[in-house]
Each structure stands twice: as C-alpha cells, then as structure tokens.
Amino acid sequence: MSVLVYTENWEGKFKKLSFELVSYAGKLAEMLGTSAVAVSVGNVANDELQKLGNYGAAKILSVKGTGLDKLDNQVFTSVLAQAAAQENAVAVVLSNNNTGKALAPRLSVKLRAGLVSGVTQLPSSLNPFTITKKVFSGKAFANVVVKTEIKVLTLAQNSFELVQVENKAVIQDFNANIDAGLFKTTVKDVEKQAGKVLLTDAEIVVSGGRGMKSPDNWGPIEELASLLGGATACSRPVSDEGWRPHSEHTGQTGKIIAPNLYIAIGISGAIQHLAGVSSSKYIVAINNDKEAPIFQAADYGIVGDAQKILPELVKAVHEVKAS
Amino acid sequence: MNILICLSNVPDTTTKIKLVDDNKNYEKTGIQWIINPWDELALTRALELKENADAKVEKVTVITLGGKEAEPTIRKALAIGADDAIRIDAEPQDAFFVASQLAEVIKKNMYDLILCGIESSDYNGSAVGGMLAELLDIPSVSAVSMININGGEISINREIDGGKEMVSVPAPLVTVVQKGIAKEPRIASMRGIMMAKTKPLNVVPAAPVESLTEYAGFELPKPKAACKMVSPDNVKELVDLLHNEAKVI
Incomplete structure (x- = not known):
C-alpha cells in the first residue's frame, strides 16, 4: 500500500509546490498507515530527487526515457498508472496546476478512482473517505465522499504547509512500459518569459x-x-x-x-x-x-x-x- | 471536420449561494442559469473556425447533460450559432458520471474535435474533458488558449508555467480550453434567436453508468472580519501593519 505523489519538474528542478505536494502526501500516508512514494518523470539529478525525502517521501521512483521532457497526457497517464499499480497505491496526489488538471482526470478513469480536485486540506474522515473542496469559485465548500478504493486528489497551490522530516528516501529507477504509438502530442515551438515570478507561484x-x-x-x-x-x-x-x-x-x-x-x-x-x-x-x-x-x-x-x-x-x- | 462542444448549465456567476435541505443542497430555483463561461468561449471559437473557409468545419454541435430545464441554455447556444444540439436526459452526479454519459453518446458518432471548458463555475472540477478523452481513448490537450485549423491540421497553444507551447495533435482529440481561446463570448442576434427555435435538439436517454464520488453536503465560508482602514495620509502605517502585524512583508 502507498500514497503516490506526482512531482513534476521544471527543467530538472523542483519548486515549493512540489514540496507542498510531498508534505501533503506524507501526512495523508500517515493517516492511512502507509508511506508516500514520489514519482518523477524526465531527467532530474539524484541530488534534486533526494530533496523530496526532506518532506516525507519514503521512496522516489525516477522515470527516465526519450520523449518524456514534454507533456503528452496519454503517455504520462500511462506511466503514473503503472507506478500506482506497482506501488499498490490507495491514493494518488497531483497538483491542481495545469499539468495536474491535464493528468488527474485521465488517471481517475484509468484507475477507476474517484477524483476530488483543488483540495486544500487532509480528509476529514477516512471511512467514508470524505474531503472538503471549494465550489462555486469559493462561495461555498463541499464535502465530497470518494466511493472507490483508490482516490485521486489534486492539491491547490499554497494551501498546505511544508512538513520537514528526516530524509530516509530511497531512489529507484522505474522502467515504465510505454507504447511508442501513444505519443501523439508534438511540441513545435515554445515561448517562455524568463526571470519573472510566476503569478501562481508568487507569495x-x-x-x-x-x-x-x-x-x-x-x-x-x-x-x-x-x-x-x-x-x-x-x-x-x-x-x-x-x-x-x-x-x-x-x-x-x-x-x-x-x-x-x-x-x-x-x-x-x-x-x-x-x-x-x-x-x-x-x-x-x-x-x-x-x-x-x-x-x-x-x-x-x-x-x-x-x-x-x-x-x-x-x-x-x-x-x-x-x- | 465536425466540432462538438460540451456545455455545462451553471448558475450565473453572480449568484448568491443559499444552502437548503439541511445543507445537503443549494437553492436551484429563482436563479439565472447560463452557459458555463469557458464553454461559451469554446463555442465562440468553434463558430469563428467554421466561418474561416480554410478550417473546413462542416458542423458545430453542442451537447449537455440535464433535464428539460436545461433547454433554455441549449437554445441559447443554438441562437449564438451552433448547428444542432444533443441533450442527454440525466441529472449530473459527478464528473465521472457526466464524462461517461458523454462518452456513450460520442462513441456512436465520433467528432474530430471536442472542446470542453477548463472547469465549470459551479463545481470547479476541471475533470470532465480529461475523463472524456480517457474514456474515448483519444489524445487530450489541456490549458488551451488558441486553436487553429488549417488544411485539416489542428494547431494549438497550450499554457505552460511562464509561457506557452505550440503543439499539434492528430484528430480526433479533446481540447480543454481556457481564457484567451476567444476574445469575448458571442451574443445571440435576434435572427439567431428565431432560427434556434427550428434547429434540431435531440434528446437521448441516459446510459446506465456509475458515479465515483458523492456530494455529502455544503458549507458556507465564515464571514470575514472587518477591513482595517488606514488613512491615505499615512501610507507608512499600512506597510508597518503588513510588516509587524500580518508579517507578510
């Protein structure tokens, strides 16, 4: 059993939201009596991967391979589903950012796991699994019960405090089986503004x-x-x-x-x-x-x-x- | 090329939410229902594409889930310019339920390009588009702020942190669209409203599908404490409060 957390990287680096996610996954794992396993896709150096251990990841799966530097929703969903199966995940946590919003719904279908998006706190009850999320763009909150054995959650950015723990994380390579025919998203060009603080990251x-x-x-x-x-x-x-x-x-x-x-x-x-x-x-x-x-x-x-x-x-x- | 837009029928974004049934539900009567704002932008973009001869769009269809009370919203989409509409006769339960109902209908008659808004302004789930793509086993692109079609090729801009990527994906596909996809939602003309009355609105029965989550109840946010006012002649005091009291700078 495990809580799986997808930690996206930005040109090989993590940022605060990655550590918030791992902190959340660590605490959720504690509630469920299990441990948090982080999944990283793409080229991230081991010393960077190891940082995830500071916030509660017990194990870090590193998926490397060609074509994984750009997001293809079907490919990444397949990788995460394979990791969830290997680790016997009971919950999968992603960010409620662009990437998380692209992957979590697909993963929810693939794993037949109920999705709650934009959560800001840990579940209020485990049986039934009940978690609060904002609805009507903040005008109300809803208590959502997830009826399936596996849960998929996306965490709102800057909503969960970092939790520092003793780093005991082990890094393992994870060889996902990716069908070449699954790659259908071709990135032709990228435009990026360098040096500016990103609005969604800004404190x-x-x-x-x-x-x-x-x-x-x-x-x-x-x-x-x-x-x-x-x-x-x-x-x-x-x-x-x-x-x-x-x-x-x-x-x-x-x-x-x-x-x-x-x-x-x-x-x-x-x-x-x-x-x-x-x-x-x-x-x-x-x-x-x-x-x-x-x-x-x-x-x-x-x-x-x-x-x-x-x-x-x-x-x-x-x-x-x-x- | 045929385009399908998935519409959500939502309370007007200015609606004050009132809880009823022991906080198990919210008051649904006496409020204005609208096309979900992102879906309305998606429809606008689809119509712009149809008007561009190079895009070779033959038909723009809208689909929604709901009872008969959702029909004014569907008619509005037809009045804005959609060619025809489908209403699946089912009350939405959760995102998976909605996506499954949509997939059951779409499977029988595949579209080249399916557009969904990034979220609905009621449940803010950001889920149906991605789920639908997975159920149909076709590609999806999320955070889309531009779609063009030229000579059968669909080019898309998707937002990434701090910028955008220009991507191309073969049809059929689902695009999950956000702000920027169209400048402003199109407004129905009088002629459009008249024409909408005779455009086809097909009602299909619900399929036996399950939901994975359940809304157990709602809560309203706690009222906020009164705003602390600072004199415009003493801006320094504001900075002191932010520094010493709130400790945010």
Missing part, C-alpha cells in the same frame, strides 16, 4: 484594475511587485482592454491564486474577481470609492487616489526593506 501579488486609468500607469505596480519579490496581476477589464496580458488576469475565468498577500489597486472587487483571489491569506485594497466591494473582502484598506498612494507605498516598502 505576494500586486494587482491593478480599471482604476489605474491607463496601461501607462503600471510602472509603480511593477516596481512594487519587484521590490516585494512578487508578481503582477490585473482584473478582467484590464486584460480585456489589452492593457495587460491574459495570463495576468486573476478572477473566476482567469487565474485562481492563493498568495500570502494580495494588493488590489483600483479594483472594485466584483464577485467574479474575488472568486479568484479570496484564498489569499491577506488582502489589501486601495480604491477611491469607499463603497467598493473589495473592502468587504480586504483585511487592510486605504480609500484614496491610487496614483498618489502608490509612490508613497513604494517608498515606505523601501524603508521597511532597508531597516
């Missing part, structure tokens, strides 16, 4: 709305984000207007994020926007309309002109950083 997000008045006013938002080591985001009208790229749109139909700090500047806080950011640990609102709904969701607020407040905010953060 601090500085976000601008229509109240910023013009795309030319984004300078201080970018400056503040970079000063705080965070990412920039925007509301839907801003991306619809083309002031900022779609990839920055946070809200119900855009990115759903859960940073430690979300600073909303010139954003009124429509219900669809709040759906994307309500999991933030702290929300700061700066808006000139004191009736704006964003203040209902915020922890700290300033009513005033964003153009005047932003430069002062940048200055004050500089001072705190310097002290």
